[in-house]
Amino acid sequence: MSTQAIAVVASDVVAGLLGAGFNGAVRLPGEPEYDEQRRSVIPSVDSRPLAVVEAYSRTDIQAAVRTAREYGVPLAVQATGHGTRVPADGGILLKTTAMTSVLIDPERRIAKVAPGARWGAVLDAARQFGLAPLSGSHRDVGVTGYTLGGGVGWLARKYGFAADSVIRAEVVTADGRTVTASADQHPDLFWAIRGGTGNFGVVTSLEFRLYPVREVHAGIVYYGIDRAAAILRRYRDWTATIPNELSTAVVLTRIPGTEQRAVATKVLYAGPADVAEHLLKPLFETAGPRLAGELRTIEYADAAMGGTPARHLDFLDTLTDEVIDTVTELEDATVEVRHWGGAMAHPGPAAGPVGHRAASYSLIIDREVADLPNSGRTFVNFLGDPDRADTAYSPADLRRLRAVKRTYDPANFFHLNANIRP
Known part of the structure; x- marks a missing residue:
C-alpha cells in the first residue's frame, strides 16, 4: 500500500474514531511518538499500524472496536506490551496504558484494576493492608494480560493461578457492547477469559481476590x-x-x-x-x-x-x-x-x-x-509462537473455548493474539 493510500485510510479511521466518541490520543505514521508508542516489549514484534490509539476510558475502547469493525481493519490490544505477539500491521493498535486505576477493598480482600494497571501498583496498594495479589515475576508486567493468560507467580502453589483469583470482569465484545462476566452473569464468558486471554473481547476492568500475605x-x-x-x-x-x-x-x-x-x-x-x-x-x-x-x-x-x-x-x-x-x-x-x-x-x-x-x-x-x-x-x-495457541489447552477445554468464541466473536474479530479460532 502506498504512503498516500495509507494516509487516506488513516484519516478515515481517525474520522471514524471521532464520530464514535473517541476522546483519547491518536498517533499516525510520521507523527511524533508514533514509533515509540507502536513498540512492544518483545523485539521481534515490529508492528506498523495505521493508527496507535490510546484509550482513556471504556467509551474510548468501545469507539476503537466499533471503528475497526466499520472500516474492516484489524485491531490489536496492548497494555504494557509484554503479551503482544502479533503485529497490528495496517490496523489499529489500541493501547490501554493510560487506564491505570487500582482500588483495594480490604474488608472483602478484593482488588479492582483498570486494564493498563501494572503489578507494582497493585502490590504497593495491597501491602498497606497486609494483602497480596497472585502477581508475576516482575513489578512492571501488566495485570490484565498476565492474568487472562493464566498467570503463574510465586504464590501459585499456595493459592493457584492468577486467573483462578478473578471474580468479575467488564468486557467490550466484538460488537462494541459492554458486558459483565462473573459466575452469575455471562458465566460462559467468565469461564473462557480466565485462561483464554484476549480472544473474546477487551477487558476494561478486572476484579480479583487478594490473600493475607505480608x-x-x-x-x-x-x-x-x-x-x-x-x-x-x-x-x-x-x-x-x-x-x-x-x-x-x-x-x-x-x-x-x-x-x-x-x-x-x-x-x-x-x-x-x-x-x-x-x-x-x-x-x-x-x-x-x-x-x-x-x-x-x-x-x-x-x-x-x-x-x-x-x-x-x-x-x-x-x-x-x-x-x-x-x-x-x-x-x-x-x-x-x-x-x-x-x-x-x-x-x-x-x-x-x-x-x-x-x-x-x-x-x-x-x-x-x-x-x-x-x-x-x-x-x-x-x-512464543501464537500459531501454537491450541497446545496450551486440553482438548475438552479447547472445544469449549471455541464454542464460547462462536457465541461472542463468530467472525474472529479479536485474532491478533494467541488465537482461538471459532
Whole structure:
C-alpha cells in the first residue's frame, strides 16, 4: 500500500474514531511518538499500524472496536506490551496504558484494576493492608494480560493461578457492547477469559481476590555449576516432599555482574524463616558451598525475582535423568526448572481453562534445543509462537473455548493474539 493510500485510510479511521466518541490520543505514521508508542516489549514484534490509539476510558475502547469493525481493519490490544505477539500491521493498535486505576477493598480482600494497571501498583496498594495479589515475576508486567493468560507467580502453589483469583470482569465484545462476566452473569464468558486471554473481547476492568500475605522468606542463592546435575537430581526427589507454601526454581545461569556460570536457586516461602530454612536444608546440603546471594525475610511486594525468556518451553511430569543430563551440558544457555503442583493442580470446579495444571515442572530455556524430548504442551503466558495457541489447552477445554468464541466473536474479530479460532 502506498504512503498516500495509507494516509487516506488513516484519516478515515481517525474520522471514524471521532464520530464514535473517541476522546483519547491518536498517533499516525510520521507523527511524533508514533514509533515509540507502536513498540512492544518483545523485539521481534515490529508492528506498523495505521493508527496507535490510546484509550482513556471504556467509551474510548468501545469507539476503537466499533471503528475497526466499520472500516474492516484489524485491531490489536496492548497494555504494557509484554503479551503482544502479533503485529497490528495496517490496523489499529489500541493501547490501554493510560487506564491505570487500582482500588483495594480490604474488608472483602478484593482488588479492582483498570486494564493498563501494572503489578507494582497493585502490590504497593495491597501491602498497606497486609494483602497480596497472585502477581508475576516482575513489578512492571501488566495485570490484565498476565492474568487472562493464566498467570503463574510465586504464590501459585499456595493459592493457584492468577486467573483462578478473578471474580468479575467488564468486557467490550466484538460488537462494541459492554458486558459483565462473573459466575452469575455471562458465566460462559467468565469461564473462557480466565485462561483464554484476549480472544473474546477487551477487558476494561478486572476484579480479583487478594490473600493475607505480608512477609515471605525469599531470595536467590548461587552454587557451583559443577553441582548442577546433583542439585537437579536432589531437587527432583526433594520437591515431592515440600508444602505448598514453598515455591522454588533451579536456574542454570550466570552470577549477576560476572561471567561465572552457576546454579541459582530461587526460593519463596510464605511463612516463617526458621521453617523455610529447615525445609531447604536437604537441598542446600547437596548444593555445596554458597557462592553468592542470600535469603531474607521481606515484604512480598519486594520479592520479585524475574524470569527466563522462553524460547523452549515444555512441561514435565517427571524430571528424568535424560533431561537433567541434556540441560546440564548446555554451556551458554539459561535453563530454568520450576516446580509446579500444589493449588495449581487442584482447581475449584468452576475454574477457567488454564492448561496443563497437572504438570510437575516447567522447563524453560532461552534458546531452542533440538535434543530434548518435547511433550508439545505450551502455556499462554510463555507462548512464543501464537500459531501454537491450541497446545496450551486440553482438548475438552479447547472445544469449549471455541464454542464460547462462536457465541461472542463468530467472525474472529479479536485474532491478533494467541488465537482461538471459532
